[in-house]
Amino acid sequence: xxxxxxxxxxxxxxxxxxxxxxxxxxxxxxxxxxxxxxxxxxxxxxxxxxxxxxxxxxxxxxxxxxxxxxxxxxxxxxxxxxxxxxxxxxxxxxxxxxxxxxxxxxxxxxxxxxxxxxxxxxxxxxxxxxxxxxxxxxxxxxxxxxxxxxxxxxxxxxxxxxxxxxxxxxxxxxxxxxxxxxxxxxxxxxxxxxxxxxxxxxxxxxxxxxxxxxxxxxxxxxxxxxxxxxxxxxxxxxxxxxxxxxxxxxxxxxxxxxxxxxxxxxxxxxxxxxxxxxxxxx
Ligand code: HPA
Numbered sequence: 001x002x003x004x005x006x007x008x009x010x011x012x013x014x015x016x017x018x019x020x021x022x023x024x025x026x027x028x029x030x031x032x033x034x035x036x037x038x039x040x041x042x043x044x045x046x047x048x049x050x051x052x053x054x055x056x057x058x059x060x061x062x063x064x065x066x067x068x069x070x071x072x073x074x075x076x077x078x079x080x081x082x083x084x085x086x087x088x089x090x091x092x093x094x095x096x097x098x099x100x101x102x103x104x105x106x107x108x109x110x111x112x113x114x115x116x117x118x119x120x121x122x123x124x125x126x127x128x129x130x131x132x133x134x135x136x137x138x139x140x141x142x143x144x145x146x147x148x149x150x151x152x153x154x155x156x157x158x159x160x161x162x163x164x165x166x167x168x169x170x171x172x173x174x175x176x177x178x179x180x181x182x183x184x185x186x187x188x189x190x191x192x193x194x195x196x197x198x199x200x201x202x203x204x205x206x207x208x209x210x211x212x213x214x215x216x217x218x219x220x221x222x223x224x225x226x227x228x229x230x231x232x233x234x235x236x237x238x239x240x241x242x243x244x245x246x247x248x249x250x251x252x253x254x255x256x257x258x259x260x261x262x263x264x265x266x267x268x269x270x271x272x273x274x275x276x277x278x279x280x281x282x
Contacts (some may be wrong), residue, residue: 002095004148007102010056014099015106017055021047021071022107026080027277029104029229029268031220033116035258036236037083039266043072051084057103058086058096068099074270077277080109087216089194094144098223105153105227111276114217114222115234115265116256119241119249122186122211127240128261130268132172132235133164134185136218139167140192144219145226152233163225168232168276175271181264186211188235190218199243213241216255232276234268237262 002010023045027186040046049069051057059067070081086097104112118131125131149156169185176183189210191197197205197213205213212235223232238257242249 001093001147004150007095007150008152011102011106013104014057016104018049018069021049023071024078025108026071026104027077028079028111028113028273029082029101029109030079031082031085031100031114032083033111033216033236033258034238035117035255036115036262036265038083038262039269040068040070040083042266042270043070043074043079043081044126046070046072052278055098058092058095058099062129075274075277077273079273080104080107085216086194087219088140088219089141089215093140094146094219097219098144101220101223101229102229103154105224105229110229112220112229113232113234113273114271115236115269116188116214116217117238117254118188118212118214118235119197119202119239120211120237120244121189121206121213121241123244125184125186125237127237127257128260129184129237130176130181130265131212131235131237132169132183132185133188133212133217133235134169135164135187135191137187137188137208138218138220138222138223140190142224145266154228158226160222160225163221163231164233165230168230171275172232172234172268172272175275179268179271186235188212188214188217188233191215196249197242201242202243205241214236232272234265236265
């Protein structure tokens with residue numbers, strides 16, 4: 001684990017590198033989940049920065065993840081997109097998993113939109129549905145804030161009561177209604193993976209109040225919360241969770257569904273960004 005001094009030094013080097021590529025301070029950071037990186041194609045006047053070019057940036061290896069930072073305009077908003085996230089199951093430390101969010105924070109980015117592929121535990125969900133994250137349960141067994149507190153970003157014991165901004169959820173639900181979709185919210189449980197869950201684990205997760213299960217996002221949201229960023233989380237239900245689904249579950253199915261729903265998610269993201277941009281500037 002890095003000391004505060006070392007971590008801040010790394011972040012400063014990475015920030016100095018990325019700052020030169022920016023046209024202005026990004027209004028939003030976006031982290032795109034498995035098979036959902038294509039949203040970056042909606043961004044105009046793009047600058048693509050491969051992760052490997054960014055000093056100290058860990059490299060992304062998961063299937064369906066590209067490993068680029070994409071800077072550009074989406075409507076009136078200037079956005080910084082992480083096309084491909086880093087997962088704990090890949091073997092990265094928590095400080096590597098959350099490095100992109102820390103980088104956003106040192107660049108002054110105040111707003112974060114995270115997306116992910118998730119298994120549906122709530123039986124009212126259907127594969128292909130988009131669900132807003134209302135809250136989360138961290139079952140990763142680790143917390144990204146463990147170790148010396150980075151006082152530059154926030155306190156030792158940050159509050160997580162409002163991790164997912166309520167006003168933004170309301171705005172996103174309004175957009176979903178305009179699009180003629182049934183807007184749903186759910187609680188996302190983060191598990192380490194990479195094995196999918198057993199049916200008994202899914203019954204356990206349902207019993208403790210989870211609607212969605214996935215292997216990502218929560219570390220990023222905790223670090224964003226520590227730095228007082230505003231967060232909107234959108235899960236794409238790529239499959240019904242183990243046991244609900246009475247057959248085997250594969251990553252191919254997850255990626256197939258995310259490819260099928262990606263267009264819906266991109267439409268939602270575009271409208272939501274336009275709407276949130278107004279509320280963020282108010
Ligand atoms: N479980 C965990 N992670 C996931 C799933 C799942 O069913 N689907 C997509 N990511």
